Amino acid sequence: MARLALRGGLLAAFRLRHPEQVRRVVFVCLGNICRSAYAQRVAGRLGMQAASVGLSTCTGAPSPPSALRAAERCGEDLRAHRATDLRDFEVLPGDLLLAMEVRHARALQRRLAGRDDIQIALLGLWCAPPMPHLHDPYTLSDAYFDQCFERLRQAVHQLHRTLSRGAA
Template identity: 55%
Template sequence: MIRRHFGTLRGLARLALSYPQLLLGLSASRRPDPRRVTRLVFVCQGNICRSAFADVAARRAGLRAASFGLSTTTGRAAHPPAIAAAQDLGHDLSDHRAIDLSDYVPEPGDLLLAMEVRQLHRLAADPRLRDLPRQLLGRWTWPMLPHLHDPYGLDDRYMAQCLRRIGVAVERLAISFPGARLS
């Protein structure tokens, strides 16, 4: 059960720790003004699974979107199990290429959406990004799961579960941030 729903025991522990961090204001979140958000920017570690899928799902939903990884190589292809799981959900990740943090160009109206609290802290520490609004993507899952554990190299069932959760979050983001819709 843990492997399918949380990836690993560490994933479950990080999820449990993320709730008090979020509730006590220790997550390094920075609230957006929904009227000013014009692009959703998804962030994870490698930009080959979670943020890659969120980017593709958001674009398919008619939203302005981008994604990048905090520690990756620009141009890297999506992870093959992520491509397969995305395809099962009706999305094509085969053309996705990772973008590293150093190659990401912020735009006015960007909302950074990270998968983990520690990623929010890293964004907050970056002088180029610290003033941008940033939230946990998991705030838009149902039920709310502030930590979306990295599925890279884990069970295929967890990969599918993680991407389904991200898909739900993207649908809910479309309602919360209508300014990010393509005109």
């Protein structure tokens, strides 16, 4: 459904419009223990100002063992990561909030209505091919975790290139 919505132009609101205005990237998923945590780690390694949050999580929760193992297989370490709920996070002017799923982006729109100093986009639009929905690997197989984390890595690297061009 998300790919059809993308092709039909229904997700235009979740594309990056002003890369030159981005000061920090904030990765958003539901629990902030797998996808957004990993994306934040990759972005940090690229020198990006990065944070991550969950829309429905318990602040302070660690990443599960399955995510720790998958991150380690990808050369990253999530052991120090602790989840942060959006309610416990300060969204700053210049933030680019990058949702993993369309429903997350819509929830951000509702919760942050009236904030014209931030942008909301779908991280999967930086995948090749674009994937507006980056499915949650939590409770799924190691193979799916690896595939998900590879897509996230690819998207974050492409986002970094996009933002580097926008800042030039």
